[in-house]
Each structure stands twice: as C-alpha cells, then as structure tokens.
Amino acid sequence: MSHRALEVLIVTGPLGAGKTTAVNRLLKAEVAAGRRVAVLINEFGAVSVDGALVDAERPELAGVENLVNGCVCCSLRDDVVATLKAWCDQPEGQRPERVVLETTGLADPTDLVDLEQEPELAGRLRLAGLLTVVSCLGPVDHLRTRPLLRRQVALASLLHLSKGDVDPSAAVAWEGDLRSAFRHIPLVLTRNGVAPTDSPDPWRGDLRPVPEGWEATAGPSFAAARSFTTAWDHPVDPAALEALLLAPPAHGELLRAKGVCAFAGWAARNDGSDRWAFQLADGRLEISPLPLRADGSAPSCAAVVIGTELDAAHWKRALRALEVPPAGARRKVTVRP
Known part of the structure; x- marks a missing residue:
C-alpha cells in the first residue's frame, strides 16, 4: 500500500529574521491539530542553537534532525535527502505527515524547490509551500542591494514581515517596498511569530518554478x-x-x-x-x-x-x-x- 506523500514546508529568510520563532509556532499548531510533524533544522555553525531553542519548547514531534556546519542547498543536501527518505520509509502511523524544513539564513532556496525530483523522494514528497520571514529592523535597501534576500523573497508562497511591533515605522517602509516589488505574494505582518487568525495557511502555498536568470551573484551568500x-x-x-x-x-x-x-x-x-x-x-x-x-x-x-x-x-x-x-x-x- 502506498503512503500519502510527505508534505514539506520550507521556512527561509535572512539571519535573525525570526525563523525559529515562526517554526516553533508552526510545530505547536500541527501538534495541537493532532498531526505527526517533524522538523529539520539547518544551521551555519558547529552548534545547533536553534535546535536547542526548538527542543526547549518540547512539543511532541514525530522527528527532529539538526544539520550543522553547512548549507541545506549545498554541502548538506545529501543529508537532507537522506533524512527525508528515512522519514518516508517509516511505517504508516509512525512516519511524519508533515515536515518543517528551516534553512540557515545564508541558504539560497532556489536549490531546494526541486526536492520532489530527487529519485529517492519522487512521488513520496510534496513541497507544500515556502514561507519567507523578513525582519523589518534591517535596512530596507537590502531588498535592492542583496541578491540572496531577493531570491528568498521572490520564491516565497507566503511572506511574514516580523518585528513590526518593535519599530512600526520601519514595518511600514518594508511593507510598502515588499508589496510594490512582489505584489503577487501574500504578505502578513506578525507579532512574536504569530500571524493574524485570518492569515493564509503556509501549508497551502503555490511554489513557482525557479525564475530564469537567477544565477549566483556577488553578495553575502553562503560561499562568502x-x-x-x-x-x-x-x-x-x-x-x-x-x-x-x-x-x-x-x-x-x-x-x-x-x-x-x-x-x-x-x-x-x-x-x-x-x-x-x-x-x-x-x-x-x-x-x-x-x-x-x-x-x-x-x-x-x-x-x-x-x-x-x-x-x-x-x-x-x-x-x-x-x-x-x-x-x-x-x-x-x-x-x-
């Protein structure tokens, strides 16, 4: 008997944007809904601080995997595929129904949207959406000057603009620029990682193909x-x-x-x-x-x-x-x- 495809939600965004807070909220919501959910956390460093923060919440998770000292879209991609395959291989009733994949803020999501095409995952995994979390406390011109940030935003099926409660005027500036440049992507302002109750469901995303012309460019990328x-x-x-x-x-x-x-x-x-x-x-x-x-x-x-x-x-x-x-x-x- 074939298993139902494992749903994967990618959570990306710049360093310090509030991704781990958003991930904790997502995990708690899935557990409260009675679904088996797992989390795959990637950090750029030899110690998983974000993993400790997720573990501190202690939700009943179907699986937790920390990948450190690399990037999920580069040196650790094989480990990501192996972890997802291992979860897909688990028996019905034990395997996760959903997986939250939190990338390092230095990861380029253009290399993750093809996970469904991996031979070991084909037909067993479905990308449910790509949530990009952006903090309004960074300089607003980063949207124009940092190609990695633009790629993280451009591929999103849903945008969360965080920390607006800290600086409301900065949130207004960021919201204006994001809506102007990416008017086709739903945008939600969050408070402490919480989206308003009528916000779009991150798991009902509509991932688009990688835009043409998104080659690697100079800037604060993983390699730099x-x-x-x-x-x-x-x-x-x-x-x-x-x-x-x-x-x-x-x-x-x-x-x-x-x-x-x-x-x-x-x-x-x-x-x-x-x-x-x-x-x-x-x-x-x-x-x-x-x-x-x-x-x-x-x-x-x-x-x-x-x-x-x-x-x-x-x-x-x-x-x-x-x-x-x-x-x-x-x-x-x-x-x-």
Missing part, C-alpha cells in the same frame, strides 16, 4: 560567509558579552551571533537551569532563559559567530576572554592564534 564556534567551560561576563557583540568589528561584517551560556554572578532560576540563549540580529542583542532538557541535563555552552571577512583568531580569543572562571579554576582549552 564564515562561521566560528567557540565552546565555553565557565560562565561569561554578561556586560562584556554585550559590549563585544554590539561594537562594530575592526574587520569585516558581523552578520549574526548566537549561543548558549551561563552568566557570571547570575544564580540558577527556579526551574533549576542556569542556561541562557543569546541572539544578535539587526543590531539588537536578545537574551532568553533556556530550560533544562527533558532528561534534566543542561545544553552545552558555546557561541557561534557568523560574518564576512572576520578575523577568526581574534573572535575566538575575544569570546574565550569573556569567561569568568571560579577561583582556582582554569580553562580546559587553550586558544591558539
């Missing part, structure tokens, strides 16, 4: 970016972390920073966890509590920095210098230039 991951053995200085991440770098452009840490001088919370997630996007540093895992363990502490033309040795030294070891303790890892 670099990711640095630094593990921490001890709590870090919260003020020093803020100062480091908010100061303009001496070299290159800092596109994104995120991680998990404990803060020196901050006691464990009532839930028993001393872990915090931090996210730098659009020039704003956000910190949120991160609970213990379901088994009672705490996520490892590490920072991921993503940017172009950054000095890797400098950033690794600067991140390790944020640690505040307890009296008499030493760092376990020596950072070499």
Whole structure:
C-alpha cells in the first residue's frame, strides 16, 4: 500500500529574521491539530542553537534532525535527502505527515524547490509551500542591494514581515517596498511569530518554478560567509558579552551571533537551569532563559559567530576572554592564534 506523500514546508529568510520563532509556532499548531510533524533544522555553525531553542519548547514531534556546519542547498543536501527518505520509509502511523524544513539564513532556496525530483523522494514528497520571514529592523535597501534576500523573497508562497511591533515605522517602509516589488505574494505582518487568525495557511502555498536568470551573484551568500564556534567551560561576563557583540568589528561584517551560556554572578532560576540563549540580529542583542532538557541535563555552552571577512583568531580569543572562571579554576582549552 502506498503512503500519502510527505508534505514539506520550507521556512527561509535572512539571519535573525525570526525563523525559529515562526517554526516553533508552526510545530505547536500541527501538534495541537493532532498531526505527526517533524522538523529539520539547518544551521551555519558547529552548534545547533536553534535546535536547542526548538527542543526547549518540547512539543511532541514525530522527528527532529539538526544539520550543522553547512548549507541545506549545498554541502548538506545529501543529508537532507537522506533524512527525508528515512522519514518516508517509516511505517504508516509512525512516519511524519508533515515536515518543517528551516534553512540557515545564508541558504539560497532556489536549490531546494526541486526536492520532489530527487529519485529517492519522487512521488513520496510534496513541497507544500515556502514561507519567507523578513525582519523589518534591517535596512530596507537590502531588498535592492542583496541578491540572496531577493531570491528568498521572490520564491516565497507566503511572506511574514516580523518585528513590526518593535519599530512600526520601519514595518511600514518594508511593507510598502515588499508589496510594490512582489505584489503577487501574500504578505502578513506578525507579532512574536504569530500571524493574524485570518492569515493564509503556509501549508497551502503555490511554489513557482525557479525564475530564469537567477544565477549566483556577488553578495553575502553562503560561499562568502564564515562561521566560528567557540565552546565555553565557565560562565561569561554578561556586560562584556554585550559590549563585544554590539561594537562594530575592526574587520569585516558581523552578520549574526548566537549561543548558549551561563552568566557570571547570575544564580540558577527556579526551574533549576542556569542556561541562557543569546541572539544578535539587526543590531539588537536578545537574551532568553533556556530550560533544562527533558532528561534534566543542561545544553552545552558555546557561541557561534557568523560574518564576512572576520578575523577568526581574534573572535575566538575575544569570546574565550569573556569567561569568568571560579577561583582556582582554569580553562580546559587553550586558544591558539
């Protein structure tokens, strides 16, 4: 007996746009509706911070897979296909009905819309839509100057414009430009990742063929970016972390920073966890509590920095210098230039 095709919703958009928040909302809605849903998270870095944030929500998922240190449309495409095939191979009643595929903000979705044509997935998978999340806090001229962003938007079956509650005037500017340039794509303004109740269903998208002429161009693409991951053995200085991440770098452009840490001088919370997630996007540093895992363990502490033309040795030294070891303790890892 043939299985019903696995529905896949691609969620893409720039770094820090709010994709993980949107993904968590989507997963909770699917679980509440009684559907078996899985999530495939791709991050550009050696530590899956977004995976920890999704795991913290603890919905009852049919599957969770984290792909790190690559791009789903490039070096990790084979892993994506293998993961989707494994889910398709599961018995009826166990296999997911739907999959949310969250790409890194550096991924080009033009290389993902042909997943249905993969020999191992043909007839077993259906692309249900492509949701692009865009933050209104970035410069509005990025829509014209950054080809990757234009491709992420141009292929969308639905656009979510996020963070308008933070800067309403910026939301108006972004909404005007998006509606003018892409008037055929439905656009929704969200608050904290939540779309209005009468918004289009992301799973009822209408994916169009890849537009002609969308060849790779210069710009902040996956190939131009670099990711640095630094593990921490001890709590870090919260003020020093803020100062480091908010100061303009001496070299290159800092596109994104995120991680998990404990803060020196901050006691464990009532839930028993001393872990915090931090996210730098659009020039704003956000910190949120991160609970213990379901088994009672705490996520490892590490920072991921993503940017172009950054000095890797400098950033690794600067991140390790944020640690505040307890009296008499030493760092376990020596950072070499």
